[in-house]
Amino acid sequence: MIVPMSMIDKLTGRMTLAEKLGQLTMTTSSYAVTGPVIAGDSTDSIRNGTLGNLLNLVGAKHVHEMQRIAVEESRLRIPLLIGFDVIHGHRTIFPVPLAEASTFDPKIWELTARESARETAADGIAMTFAPMVDVSRDLRWGRTVEGPGEDPWLAAEIARAKVRGFQGADLASPESVAATAKHFCAYGPVTGGREYASVDISERTLREVHLPAFAAAVRAGTAAIMPAFTDLAGIPLTAHKALLRDYLRGELGFDGVIVSDYNAIRELIQHGVASNVVEAAVLALKAGVDIDMMAGAYRDGLPEALERGLVTMDEVDECVLRVLRLKERLGLFDDPYRRGSRVEAVEVVTARRRVARDVGGKSLVLVKNSNDALPFRADIRRIAVIGPLADAWREMRGPWAAAGYEEPNVSVLAGLRAALPEAQVVHAEGVAISSADTAGIAAAADLLDDGVEVVVLCLGEAAEMSGEASSRAFPELPGEQRALADAVLERAATNDIPVVATLFCGRPLIVPWLAEKADALVVAWFPGTEAGHAIADVLTGRLSPSGRTPITWPRALGQTPLFYGQRNSGRPENPQDRFTSKYLDSANSPLFPFGFGLTYGRFAYTNLRVSAASATVEDTIEVAVDLTNTGAREAEETIFMFVRDRVASVARPLLELKGVTKIALKPGETGTARLQLAAADLRFLGLDLKPVFEPGEVEILVGPHADPARLTTARVMLQG
Numbered sequence: 001m002i003v004p005m006s007m008i009d010k011l012t013g014r015m016t017l018a019e020k021l022g023q024l025t026m027t028t029s030s031y032a033v034t035g036p037v038i039a040g041d042s043t044d045s046i047r048n049g050t051l052g053n054l055l056n057l058v059g060a061k062h063v064h065e066m067q068r069i070a071v072e073e074s075r076l077r078i079p080l081l082i083g084f085d086v087i088h089g090h091r092t093i094f095p096v097p098l099a100e101a102s103t104f105d106p107k108i109w110e111l112t113a114r115e116s117a118r119e120t121a122a123d124g125i126a127m128t129f130a131p132m133v134d135v136s137r138d139l140r141w142g143r144t145v146e147g148p149g150e151d152p153w154l155a156a157e158i159a160r161a162k163v164r165g166f167q168g169a170d171l172a173s174p175e176s177v178a179a180t181a182k183h184f185c186a187y188g189p190v191t192g193g194r195e196y197a198s199v200d201i202s203e204r205t206l207r208e209v210h211l212p213a214f215a216a217a218v219r220a221g222t223a224a225i226m227p228a229f230t231d232l233a234g235i236p237l238t239a240h241k242a243l244l245r246d247y248l249r250g251e252l253g254f255d256g257v258i259v260s261d262y263n264a265i266r267e268l269i270q271h272g273v274a275s276n277v278v279e280a281a282v283l284a285l286k287a288g289v290d291i292d293m294m295a296g297a298y299r300d301g302l303p304e305a306l307e308r309g310l311v312t313m314d315e316v317d318e319c320v321l322r323v324l325r326l327k328e329r330l331g332l333f334d335d336p337y338r339r340g341s342r343v344e345a346v347e348v349v350t351a352r353r354r355v356a357r358d359v360g361g362k363s364l365v366l367v368k369n370s371n372d373a374l375p376f377r378a379d380i381r382r383i384a385v386i387g388p389l390a391d392a393w394r395e396m397r398g399p400w401a402a403a404g405y406e407e408p409n410v411s412v413l414a415g416l417r418a419a420l421p422e423a424q425v426v427h428a429e430g431v432a433i434s435s436a437d438t439a440g441i442a443a444a445a446d447l448l449d450d451g452v453e454v455v456v457l458c459l460g461e462a463a464e465m466s467g468e469a470s471s472r473a474f475p476e477l478p479g480e481q482r483a484l485a486d487a488v489l490e491r492a493a494t495n496d497i498p499v500v501a502t503l504f505c506g507r508p509l510i511v512p513w514l515a516e517k518a519d520a521l522v523v524a525w526f527p528g529t530e531a532g533h534a535i536a537d538v539l540t541g542r543l544s545p546s547g548r549t550p551i552t553w554p555r556a557l558g559q560t561p562l563f564y565g566q567r568n569s570g571r572p573e574n575p576q577d578r579f580t581s582k583y584l585d586s587a588n589s590p591l592f593p594f595g596f597g598l599t600y601g602r603f604a605y606t607n608l609r610v611s612a613a614s615a616t617v618e619d620t621i622e623v624a625v626d627l628t629n630t631g632a633r634e635a636e637e638t639i640f641m642f643v644r645d646r647v648a649s650v651a652r653p654l655l656e657l658k659g660v661t662k663i664a665l666k667p668g669e670t671g672t673a674r675l676q677l678a679a680a681d682l683r684f685l686g687l688d689l690k691p692v693f694e695p696g697e698v699e700i701l702v703g704p705h706a707d708p709a710r711l712t713t714a715r716v717m718l719q720g
């Protein structure tokens, strides 16, 4: 049967080489700077067809003007693909991704992506460079903030939900945008936690930890994928034929667009695998990279590569077809102005801010609450809010706030004053976030001498201390914040005033001393536009905290990388035996384990049971556990289901997360939490790195977080 040539095929057949390479090129407008500022293009490039894609252009008016030039003034009238880094919100900024991961709620992840897509599309943009799904187990790495935390199962769940949220049911909808799962792959384990540094991990770790999220994104239908800047064992991902062509396109069947990271193709020269732009362009094209972001390498290098027979026109056309097909799927040929043609109603934006507030509150992780310092008493009348993050509304949106930089955010101080109009809320900054000036500490401590009933100590990082190009070798409180904290904690102890420390950060910080001395400690990450209201909701008890940390908090930097899914080793830690796996100067245990977080309730777990004592690979195991809220307040508990395979052909991790569920209970109430475990999910990569289902006993462990001492265990016998 002769398949009629599609419009796309016909169009490609009419294109000059310059126009083809234009469709494989994306350069930046000047709206935002998200990488080294390289001379961009002009509108002439759009007019003459040598530029087919843009990034960092925001605002329907500007976008429509560029589209008009493309579809009315260029020869072939091909619409532009315009992308932007909408990582956790566009103008309404939601909590940073690491904070959203703390909710362990796929409905939230999808909802905020859906709302972000609507707001982005309303600005005329058709593509986001998100979700970022790089697993990170090294708190020195700044981009930990942008991702899903340390766990591959969680990363895959987030990838799936975010792709669904961004792309919706119809990619051509004026409220949908193309998702770009990034950064493929294994960017997180950069050497020394240092940004952009080389990565060298085992094939097993690559496949067990760093690929599952991308496989999930592809299964969810992600329109695009962005390779990482880094090399993996000496092969830069931008030129990694085995992973881009054989794994992504071959094994996973990904037929979407691969867009390089910013200037990454030209940086193959820096990597040392290309001596000039021609060789760089050939490597990227052969690996299957379709769009060259910001390097101009395809335009500069491919004409000579074609002349010298280093690449074929068919290889170029294959990429052009994928780009044009994405534009067609986005509905850009039908109506290039569909996104941004309607201004969002005020009530839509207002409702979105309510979502930001609700998600902000649910992303907070209460990691200490001694003597029930929280929530505040209803009749509280005098609060001191101290610290450099107390009135720092600009910091609340975190490091990838894209178009949100123009929108006012709610600070902690403003949120508390709004929530407690009857109370006196006094404030002192004490110190700046990262200066050496300690002159303000005394005055801050003196606030505690005047009838204050509780201190909210707002400490942490500036937004730009995490995110891209923000690795830290000393991931502690910057500047003189510890001196401020010590002075305030000392005065509070003298005056018997509880101290609630609130930590704003894009990564776990090394703060064992703060965890010890503060009466309560809230990990707020960066909660976004509605930060102050979200925090006030939790501190006042309007909302019971339910967040759980998606990444382990070490006691000491020297423990890094520290994550719950370690293997046992042949000499597991035994405090009584020197010759076992431990440190001379630190416990092995974390400050806070993966999944840790308190609520305003108290939950007792009893009666764990499974639906069968044995299972074959086709079976699904029903898991149930009873919980009772023995606390005095209603609260929502997050329940984790891990598995452990103590004896297998390959040493398996001590715990592997396989499911999460939640249950809300009133004081004294008992309920049953239920989870399902498909026995097929107990397959693992055997000695040959191929999936294997091995007969034998598997433990199913259920509890509030990844501390084995807090888990109850059931056993199932797997049958071949």
Ligand code: GLC
Pocket (backbone or CB within 6 Å): 034, 035, 055, 085, 129, 182, 261, 262, 468
């Ligand atoms: C940046 C980031 C990438 C982002 C791109 C465009 O350098 O690595 O995540 O999407 O450039 O801004």
